[in-house]
Amino acid sequence: xxxxxxxxxxxxxxxxxxxxxxxxxxxxxxxxxxxxxxxxxxxxxxxxxxxxxxxxxxxxxxxxxxxxxxxxxxxxxxxxxxxxxxxxxxxxxxxxxxxxxxxxx
Numbered sequence: 001x002x003x004x005x006x007x008x009x010x011x012x013x014x015x016x017x018x019x020x021x022x023x024x025x026x027x028x029x030x031x032x033x034x035x036x037x038x039x040x041x042x043x044x045x046x047x048x049x050x051x052x053x054x055x056x057x058x059x060x061x062x063x064x065x066x067x068x069x070x071x072x073x074x075x076x077x078x079x080x081x082x083x084x085x086x087x088x089x090x091x092x093x094x095x096x097x098x099x100x101x102x103x104x105x
Contacts (some may be wrong), residue, residue: 055083 012076032057040051050057074096082090 027066046057074094077097077099079100080090080097081102083105087101087103090097
């Protein structure tokens, strides 16, 4: 076990104040990275009082969260589900997509 050297001289297994600060800084960085990319990136806060059809109700979005990128081609997509008011825009913005488009309501 490592102890912290509080200016009382060097002892085997002890850390200087500078080494202790570096260790704490490294631990803080590691914990922040872990929480940000392996915990918080999978959490989506939402307002549970909103009706299911409210545009600001993102409850189900959490099901699709992944860290990093998912690479695929448009040809890999077999079905799209969009709100009815976005069907025309989808066809206009993705002319290469020829698969089925369902309306979410």
